[in-house]
Amino acid sequence: MTLSAHTHPPAKLNLFLELLGKRPDGFHEIDTVMVPIDLRDQMRVVRRHQRGVSLSVRWLPSKEVVAHRLGLGGAVDQRSNLLEIPTGPENLVHRALTKFSEIFSVDGGFDCELDKCIPAGAGLGGASSDAASALRCAAVLCGVAPHDRRLYDLAEQIGSDVTFFLGTSPDQPSMACRARGRGERLEDLGPTATFSFVVVYPAVSLSTAKVYANAQVPQDPVDATRLIDLLKGGETSALGEAMLNRLSDPAKKLAPQIAQVLESLSELGMKTCQVTGSGSACFAVAGSQEDAVRYAEALRSRLEPGAIVMAARSSHVPASVNVT
Numbered sequence: 001m002t003l004s005a006h007t008h009p010p011a012k013l014n015l016f017l018e019l020l021g022k023r024p025d026g027f028h029e030i031d032t033v034m035v036p037i038d039l040r041d042q043m044r045v046v047r048r049h050q051r052g053v054s055l056s057v058r059w060l061p062s063k064e065v066v067a068h069r070l071g072l073g074g075a076v077d078q079r080s081n082l083l084e085i086p087t088g089p090e091n092l093v094h095r096a097l098t099k100f101s102e103i104f105s106v107d108g109g110f111d112c113e114l115d116k117c118i119p120a121g122a123g124l125g126g127a128s129s130d131a132a133s134a135l136r137c138a139a140v141l142c143g144v145a146p147h148d149r150r151l152y153d154l155a156e157q158i159g160s161d162v163t164f165f166l167g168t169s170p171d172q173p174s175m176a177c178r179a180r181g182r183g184e185r186l187e188d189l190g191p192t193a194t195f196s197f198v199v200v201y202p203a204v205s206l207s208t209a210k211v212y213a214n215a216q217v218p219q220d221p222v223d224a225t226r227l228i229d230l231l232k233g234g235e236t237s238a239l240g241e242a243m244l245n246r247l248s249d250p251a252k253k254l255a256p257q258i259a260q261v262l263e264s265l266s267e268l269g270m271k272t273c274q275v276t277g278s279g280s281a282c283f284a285v286a287g288s289q290e291d292a293v294r295y296a297e298a299l300r301s302r303l304e305p306g307a308i309v310m311a312a313r314s315s316h317v318p319a320s321v322n323v324t
Helices: 063-070 094-105 126-142 147-158 163-168 210-215 223-233 236-242 248-254 257-269 291-304
Strands: 002-009 012-021 028-040 042-048 052-059 111-117 176-179 187-190 196-201 274-276 284-286 308-312 320-324
Touching: 002 126, 002 274, 012 126, 012 163, 012 196, 028 196, 028 223, 028 308, 042 126, 052 063, 052 094, 063 308, 094 111, 094 126, 094 147, 111 126, 126 147, 126 320, 163 176, 187 196, 196 257, 196 291, 210 248, 223 236, 223 284, 236 248, 236 284, 248 274, 257 274, 257 284, 257 291, 257 308, 284 291
Parallel strands: 052 111
Antiparallel strands: 002 042, 002 320, 012 028, 028 176, 042 111, 176 187, 196 284, 196 308, 274 284
16 A cells, blocks of 8 residues: 655745844855744655656646736746746755655655645745655655654755754644744744734745845844744734844845835735745735735735735644645
8 A cells, every 4th residue: 555645835924034144155144033824835745666756746726827816928928937846856845855765765766746835936935845844744654753853954954944844843833933043043932823914926036045145234133032022922013113024125126026015015004014035925914814814805906917915824833744
């Protein structure tokens, strides 16, 4: 009987992201506060006798529907590659399963089916989340303990956010984490209130490397402690004053659509809004899930086609894995 592992990798939002300096390895030293949200991909991993990794990717509910919402004009549209997801070694899921096979001496290989809902190049962490979920699925299928230190070492090699999506503990899901270093040094912030968001992805993908290359490290970096205190206290109304993303300005320079999205959010009365990660997705904190749904509906009439507007709420990591 062939066993398969199923999971739903979540997206994330950066409520805070400060640059502390440039590291000798070329990366930036950061201080960031991330929350996972219930915007999720779907993944199925199966062990096979043949060595190697086979990865297939499709968009939900369909590539055509997503393209329409983004206002993509077909093959002649310069943005038509927004929905092209590689399935070879350049994909983090493929890389994660390949390295897992090497490190854990897997007899055979893996087939992986990935259904995408999280936009790519959006700063929502979709690729990193998918890679972390692939590692957890492979671990379950191969009898590797979820707290095995080699999984976390491997996650750190694959990408800065992959460790976050593995979670600080497989037994106690996190709803908010502070990450430092390159993003691999995690501090679980403990229980927090559930927050509601409106998330907007404009039809543009940003290169994380380009955004960081255009960013400036401040002389006096801001500390995340005040935001963390507000998160723990569930004080939604005051979050905006403590939120920060040092990558916002370079992201807006590279993609003017971001400023337009933030302006649209503000015009609706959503003042607690900013870019997530290196962009291009933006989000705003809503007072309740009902407010988030109402704001999202209003924004869709303004921005779609040409952007994808979603209502979301904070969730948890790591994603649970089911075996059938």
